[in-house]
Every structure is written in structure tokens, then in C-alpha cells.
Amino acid sequence: xxxxxxxxxxxxxxxxxxxxxxxxxxxxxxxxxxxxxxxxxxxxxxxxxxxxxxxxxxxxxxxxxxxxxxxxxxxxxxxxxxxxxxxxxxxxxxxxxxxxxxxxxxxxxxxx
Amino acid sequence: xxxxxxxxxxxxxxxxxxxxxxxxxxxxxxxxxxxxxxxxxxxxxxxxxxxxxxxxxxxxxxxxxxxxxxxxxxxxxxxxxxxxxxxxxxxxxxxxxxxxxxxxxxxxxxxxxxxxxxxxxxxxxxxxxxxxxxxxxxxxxxxxxxxxxxxxxxxxxxxxxxxxxxxxxxxxxxxxxxxxxxxxxxxxxxxxxxxxxxxxxxxxxxxxxxxxxxxxxxxxxxxxxxxxxxxxxxxxxxxxxxxxxxxxxxxxxxxxxxxxxxxxxxxxxxxxxxxxxxxxxxxxxxxxxxxxxxxxxxxxxxxxxxxxxxxxxxxxxxxxxxxxxxxxxxxxxxxxxxxxxxxxxxxxxxxxxxxxxxxxxxxxxxxxxxxxxxxxxxxxxxxxxxxxxxxxxxxxxxxxxxxxxxxxxxxxxxxxxxxxxxxxxxxxxxxxxxxxxxxxxxxxxxxxxxxxxxxxxxxxx
Numbered sequence: 001x002x003x004x005x006x007x008x009x010x011x012x013x014x015x016x017x018x019x020x021x022x023x024x025x026x027x028x029x030x031x032x033x034x035x036x037x038x039x040x041x042x043x044x045x046x047x048x049x050x051x052x053x054x055x056x057x058x059x060x061x062x063x064x065x066x067x068x069x070x071x072x073x074x075x076x077x078x079x080x081x082x083x084x085x086x087x088x089x090x091x092x093x094x095x096x097x098x099x100x101x102x103x104x105x106x107x108x109x110x111x112x
Numbered sequence: 113x114x115x116x117x118x119x120x121x122x123x124x125x126x127x128x129x130x131x132x133x134x135x136x137x138x139x140x141x142x143x144x145x146x147x148x149x150x151x152x153x154x155x156x157x158x159x160x161x162x163x164x165x166x167x168x169x170x171x172x173x174x175x176x177x178x179x180x181x182x183x184x185x186x187x188x189x190x191x192x193x194x195x196x197x198x199x200x201x202x203x204x205x206x207x208x209x210x211x212x213x214x215x216x217x218x219x220x221x222x223x224x225x226x227x228x229x230x231x232x233x234x235x236x237x238x239x240x241x242x243x244x245x246x247x248x249x250x251x252x253x254x255x256x257x258x259x260x261x262x263x264x265x266x267x268x269x270x271x272x273x274x275x276x277x278x279x280x281x282x283x284x285x286x287x288x289x290x291x292x293x294x295x296x297x298x299x300x301x302x303x304x305x306x307x308x309x310x311x312x313x314x315x316x317x318x319x320x321x322x323x324x325x326x327x328x329x330x331x332x333x334x335x336x337x338x339x340x341x342x343x344x345x346x347x348x349x350x351x352x353x354x355x356x357x358x359x360x361x362x363x364x365x366x367x368x369x370x371x372x373x374x375x376x377x378x379x380x381x382x383x384x385x386x387x388x389x390x391x392x393x394x395x396x397x398x399x400x401x402x403x404x405x406x407x408x409x410x411x412x413x414x415x416x417x418x419x420x421x422x423x424x425x426x427x428x429x430x431x432x433x434x435x436x437x438x439x440x441x442x443x444x445x446x447x448x449x450x451x452x453x454x455x456x457x458x459x460x461x462x463x464x465x466x467x468x469x470x471x472x473x474x475x476x477x478x479x480x481x482x483x484x485x486x487x488x489x490x491x492x493x494x495x496x497x498x499x500x501x502x503x504x505x506x507x508x509x510x511x512x513x514x515x516x517x518x519x520x521x522x523x524x525x526x527x528x529x530x531x532x533x534x535x536x537x538x539x540x541x542x543x544x545x546x547x548x549x550x551x552x553x554x555x556x557x558x559x560x561x562x563x564x565x566x567x568x569x570x571x572x573x
Binding site for chain 2: 044045046047048049050051
């Protein structure tokens with residue numbers, strides 16, 4: 001089992017979610033996050049004073065899938081989250097040791 | 113959290129108790145004096161079979177219009193509360209609401225006790241009124257117009273008081289603000305008001321005798337509040353983190369611009385009571401005054417928008433909101449004595465000036481989170497001068513001279529009194545909260561709660 005974590009532009013959420021559902025991803029967790037990468041922050045102006053917004057709002061999606069699904073999931077995220085402009089985000093893939101469904105106590109792939 | 117001690121509160125309570133006691137006795141004494149010769153001719157007689165006379169109808173109309181206008185001006189308190197909280201951070205929103213609530217409440221009692229008498233009582237010298245405290249010149253059968261007039265005046269007094277709240281936002285000790293509220297409505301505002309407006313009732317101010325024009329209070333209300341705000345902000349010092357060591361101005365963005373915008377709409381709406389209501393008569397003049405008021409606000413918005421767009425390369429929202437208020441403040445003095453086109457110019461000039469003024473005060477490091485000094489102090493003075501420049505009977509140097517004298521008198525009087533007041537507050541109860549309280553927010557330390565408890569308020573500074 002692998003965990004896939006993707007930082008994406010917030011307004012791409014619906015496209016990414018729909019694309020992943022199509023290929024059978026059965027659940028995910030989404031968090032509002034802030035951060036910066038190559039995009040850096042941007043300046044805003046308030047009552048005549050400029051200020052730098054260092055951390056840009058992004059969404060973090062997390063899902064755990066069977067290892068054989070990883071290439072398809074990554075591909076779907078790539079195509080649905082990409083705008084081609086700087087700040088499209090990143091995808092991270094981790095190994096997952098164990099998954100447990102709390103309601104039933106099922107473990108491993110059964111619990112996904 | 114601050115520990116619970118009684119501290120100075122018994123003293124303050126005693127002060128209010130003494131005030132009310134004094135009021136009770138004067139009211140009783142005065143009622144005895146005024147009851148026998150009661151002014152009967154003004155009371156509305158029982159309707160005759162032919163119905164009310166034209167005079168009675170006009171009188172009732174005057175009452176109704178003046179009351180409706182007073183209620184509109186009262187609603188401006190809500191506008192100020194929204195503007196000020198929108199332009200400041202969420203961690204101080206309860207504090208702003210409490211200041212706006214309490215300056216009206218404390219101000220109402222203070223104006224009853226002292227302010228109204230000082231402003232509109234018999235004034236042998238022309239410098240302050242000497243009777244009518246605690247509404248004591250109202251006998252049982254006296255003319256009820258006094259009630260209408262008092263109600264209209266108390267909402268004006270509270271407007272002057274509440275202007276200061278925004279300029280001193282996010283760092284002022286709540287107890288000090290309460291004392292300030294009582295002093296400005298009991299003393300600072302009414303004494304200057306008696307110079308310009310005393311003869312509307314029993315007084316006769318020296319300034320109005322010279323021909324000073326301030327129809328609805330660009331100077332009497334707005335400059336007085338604005339200059340008090342200036343001295344408050346100077347003596348307090350800027351908010352932490354507002355000016356960097358290298359002199360750079362750091363933005364501290366307000367937490368809710370839609371809320372500030374709602375506040376400006378409410379103020380614009382309330383101003384249709386503030387200016388047209390200052391006729392205190394239901395007559396056709398109110399239409400022209402309303403037109404002038406509206407045009408100045410619109411021109412102020414457009415001019416400040418263009419000014420900000422030219423300087424910052426963006427049509428800045430907060431500045432345009434200030435521009436509306438700048439136009440409204442500037443037209444408040446001349447609204448009954450200029451043409452509609454002149455109102456457009458007056459509002460437009462104010463809209464440009466307010467943006468430059470905000471930048472100027474930041475340059476000299478006077479931190480005014482909402483722009484109250486620029487909007488009310490500077491544009492109030494500006495509007496009072498422009499009342500002479502654009503007067504419908506033509507420009508005269510003499511008229512401009514009197515207007516300038518009034519502007520200077522307001523600045524001098526408020527600088528001395530508010531300067532001393534804030535200095536004394538700083539030396540006694542303390543004017544500013546501690547650094548820790550300022551960082552955590554006044555809501556938590558001063559009031560023990562949060563404006564938005566279900567939201568996490570995380571910020572860098």
C-alpha cells in the first residue's frame with residue numbers, strides 16, 4: 001500500500017477529485033494549507049503599504065491506495081491538476097505499513 | 113488574564129453616583145422654578161373640530177423629521193463599529209464593539225449631566241452655557257421640543273466621541289477609553305459646540321456671531337473628533353510592528369473588508385439624517401441638502417479611487433471607502449449653502465486629500481488604523497474652509513477668514529483639552545495595554561473572550 005500526498009492549486013480540487021473517483025480511488029482527506037516553493041509569495045497592498053504574502057494558500061490531498069494503482073493515480077493527478085503555470089504543486093508517494101478501519105477492525109487492503 | 117481586583121472602580125462608580133445625585137436635586141429644584149410659568153403656547157392644544165391648524169401640522173412635521181433624522185444618526189454608531197472592526201484585526205473585534213457601544217452609552221449620560229447645558233444653556237460670555245444640566249429646564253408642561261432637540265444633539269455628541277475609537281484601535285486600555293468618552297461628551301465637544309451652535313437653543317456663541325458657517329458639523333463634530341483622535345494616536349504611539357526600524361511602513365491588514373464596506377454604506381445612509389436633519393424642520397431645504405450630501409460622497413469615492421489607482425497602481429478598496437467618508441465629512445459644513453455642482457467639487461477635493469493625508473500620517477509615523485484623523489480631522493477642516501470658497505453668494509476673504517478662525521479654534525481647543533486628557537490618562541490609569549496584551553489581542557486580556565471563538569486565529573505577528 002502506498003500513500004499519495006498531493007499539494008495542488010485550490011481551484012483544481014473538483015477536477016482532481018472527479019478524475020480520481022473515475023479510476024476507483026475510494027476516499028481521500030483534503031486539508032487547507034499554506035506554503036511556498038518556486039512560486040514564492042506575492043505582494044499585496046493595503047491602505048498604501050505594500051506587504052508580502054510569503055505563504056500561498058494550497059490544498060493538500062492525501063489518499064492511501066494499493067501499490068499497483070500508484071502509476072494511474074499519479075497520472076490522473078498530473079493531468080487534472082496541471083495548469084502549466086508556476087505553482088501547480090507537487091506529488092509525494094510514501095510506503096504505508098498498515099491501515100485499519102476503525103468501525104470493523106479490518107486491516108490492510110481490506111480496510112482501504 | 114488580569115487578576116480580579118476592585119482597583120479604581122469604586123471611585124468611578126462613586127463619581128457616577130454623585131453625578132446622578134446632583135442631577136436629581138437640580139432637576140427637582142428647577143422643576144419647582146419652571147412649573148408655574150409653564151410655557152403653554154407651544155404645547156399642542158386639543159384638536160379643534162376643524163382639525164389641526166397649519167401651524168400645528170408644521171410643528172408635528174418638524175418633530176417627526178427631527179426624530180427620524182436623530183434615529184438615522186444613531187444608526188451611524190453601527191456604521192462606525194463595522195468600519196473600525198473591519199479595518200482592524202479579528203483579535204480586537206470585541207474591544208472595538210465594546211468601545212462603540214460604551215462611548216454612546218457613557219456619552220448619553222455625560223451629555224445629559226453636563227454636555228447639553230454647557231453647549232446650549234444660557235451663555236453670558238459666549239464661551240460656554242451655564243444652565244439646563246440634566247434636562248433641568250424641562251418642566252412638566254414645558255415645550256416638548258426640548259426632548260426632540262436634545263435627542264438630535266446627543267447623537268451628534270456621541271458621533272464626535274466615537275470617531276476617536278478607530279484611530280486609537282488595537283492598543284488602548286478599555287478603562288482609559290471609558291473615561292475619555294465621558295470627558296469628550298461632557299466637556300470637550302459641548303464647549304466648542306456652544307461657540308458655533310449655542311444659539312440654536314439658549315446660548316449665543318462668539319464664533320457664530322462672527323458668521324461662522326458649520327451647518328451640520330464638519331468642524332463642530334468631525335474635526336473635534338478627528339483632532340482628539342490625532343492627539344490620542346500621538347500620545348499612544350503606533351501599534352507594535354507598524355513601522356519597521358528602517359522607516360518602512362508595514363501593512364496591518366484589516367480582518368474583514370466587507371464588514372468595513374457595510375459600515376461605510378451605513379454611515380452614508382445615516383448621513384441623510386446627519387445633514388438634512390440639521391434643518392430640525394420638515395421643509396423643502398432637506399431635499400437640496402440630501403442631494404448635496406449624496407453628490408459629495410459619490411465624488412469623494414471616485415476621486416479617492418482615481419488617486420489611489422494612480423499612486424498604488426491598483427484601485428484600493430479601503431481607500432475608496434475612506435473617500436466616501438471624506439466627501440461626506442467635507443460637505444457636512446457647506447451642505448445648505450452651496451450648489452450641487454459645488455458639492456461635487458468639494459467631495460472630489462476631499463477624496464484626493466484623504467488619500468494623501470493617510471500617506472502623510474504614515475510618513476510621520478502617526479498610526480491611525482482606520483484613517484479617522486484624515487477623514488474627520490483633515491477633511492472636516494477642509495470642508496469648513498471650502499464652505500467659504502464655494503458659498504452660493506460668492507467668495508469673500510472675510511468669510512474665509514471666519515471659517516479659518518473656526519477651524520483654528522477647534523484645533524487649538526481640542527489640542528489643549530484632549531492633549532491634557534490623554535496625557536493625564538497615561539500618567540494615571542494608563543492609556544496603553546502591555547506588549548503581551550497587544551500581541552494576544554485586547555479581546556482576550558481586556559474582555560476575557562473572543563469575537564470568533566470557533567475560528568482559529570493564527571497570524572505571524
